[in-house]
Amino acid sequence: MGNIKDLVGKVQFDGDRPIVVPPELQWIGQGRSAVVYRLQGTDLAIKIFYPGYEDLAHVEGEVYEKLNNHEFFPAFYEKGEGYLTMQYVEGITFYDCLVNGVAITDEMVQRVDEALEFACRLGFNPSDTHLKNILLTTDDEVKVIDVVRFTQEFDCPHWRDLKKAYETFYQRRYVPKKIPRFFIEFIIRLYRKRLLPI
Missing domain, CATH: 1.10.510 (Transferase(Phosphotransferase); domain 1)
Incomplete structure (x- = not known):
């Protein structure tokens, strides 16, 4: 998923506000520590953590790995530096x-x-x-x-x-x-x- 890593690297924040976002990423929502996008044309969601919260990607990624794609939770695909990729749920x-x-x-x-x-x-x-x-x-x-x-x-x-x-x-x-x-x-x-x- 090298392309995902490149896209995430292009996202720029001002605090918790995304100010530069590649057009391939469609905003879904955001919370206290991250913003979530859908990769256009796919069923893939990308959760990108704000500056200062990047370590939470590792924490949440480990939780998803242990949940093991159980039906009660979105399927999990990958954790990267400051981001996660998972199933986009309609x-x-x-x-x-x-x-x-x-x-x-x-x-x-x-x-x-x-x-x-x-x-x-x-x-x-x-x-x-x-x-x-x-x-x-x-x-x-x-x-x-x-x-x-x-x-x-x-x-x-x-x-x-x-x-x-x-x-x-x-x-x-x-x-x-x-x-x-x-x-x-x-x-x-x-x-x-x-x-x-x-």
């Missing part, structure tokens, strides 16, 4: 399910539980599992993405709290399944400040 996040009114079902929640339990059996401590790190694929499968923090040692309550909110509020008949983005962001801010009774 679908929408659970966050976008809420925004677009796509119902999140008990079965979907159960699949996330199964994915995290599988990771725990391998000795990982699944962390940072939130609405934007869970995908509903076009084949109605569920995949967990962004596993870089699965090696953290502290107890991360994100998924546990999301499940509690799902069971306590979302499943009620009168709660709308399509929720405005601004309201979701407001709830997230309250949660981060620990101002919600969860």
Whole structure:
């Protein structure tokens, strides 16, 4: 995958903002430590870590290698200096399910539980599992993405709290399944400040 390495080398950042990107790379999304692109015309996703976070490519690559291309996670292909290559998964996040009114079902929640339990059996401590790190694929499968923090040692309550909110509020008949983005962001801010009774 020499061509991938060349493309990654052409990406330039200003902090966490990509300022030079080859036209072959189509932006998918970005988070706290990396940006993800799709290589146009392929089913390949490339995760490029920001300056100062390049070592996380090795950490996350090792997690994916141990997950061994299990069905709950994207297939993993290669780790390089500051980047990873993996399967591009067509679908929408659970966050976008809420925004677009796509119902999140008990079965979907159960699949996330199964994915995290599988990771725990391998000795990982699944962390940072939130609405934007869970995908509903076009084949109605569920995949967990962004596993870089699965090696953290502290107890991360994100998924546990999301499940509690799902069971306590979302499943009620009168709660709308399509929720405005601004309201979701407001709830997230309250949660981060620990101002919600969860």
